[in-house]
Amino acid sequence: MCGTYLQVTSEELRELIEKPDRYWEYAEKAQGTERAADIDKAWHALWYLTGKAGFEVDFVLGGTLLEEADSDGPPRYFTAAEVQTVSAALSKTGFDQLSSGVELAELDTNEIYPRLWDGPEALDYLRGNYEDLVTFFAGAAKADAPVITIIT
Secondary structure (H helix, E strand, C coil): CCEEEEECCHHHHHHHHHCHHHHHHHHHHHCCCCCEEEEECCHHHHHHHHHHCCCCCCCCCCCEECCCCCCCCCCEEECHHHHHHHHHHHHHCCHHHHHCCCCHHHHHHCCCCCCCCCCCCHHHHHHHHHHHHHHHHHHHHHCCCCEEEEEC
16 A cells, blocks of 8 residues: 655646546646655555654545545545645654654554564655655645545
């Protein structure tokens, strides 16, 4: 399972709320651009770390459902105002602060997916994905844009 984020315009979000089955069309067009972010399998550990840190908005598993779950997802969205809140929380919390006091064994003990937390590269993996999200949400906030997220 991998986490993906997609920056959309307010108009695109309105269309996707009406026709959520078009999500994959939008995601395919945005892939590889600054409008998309892929955090791979780091989503669960980032959810765990940001939850421990007391983030205001659960930007990993939170948001408003775009449609009911069928097989993948379901996709959820954050309004432009919520994106501003997420971006502010991310930008004021560096990864060192986020991971301070957390032992990798704790991630294993809590069965945090994908259970690869025993190697020294695990923190680098999380750091890279976290920093990608900081950049992604800063761009979406600057554009005053909503964001859609899905875990597939």
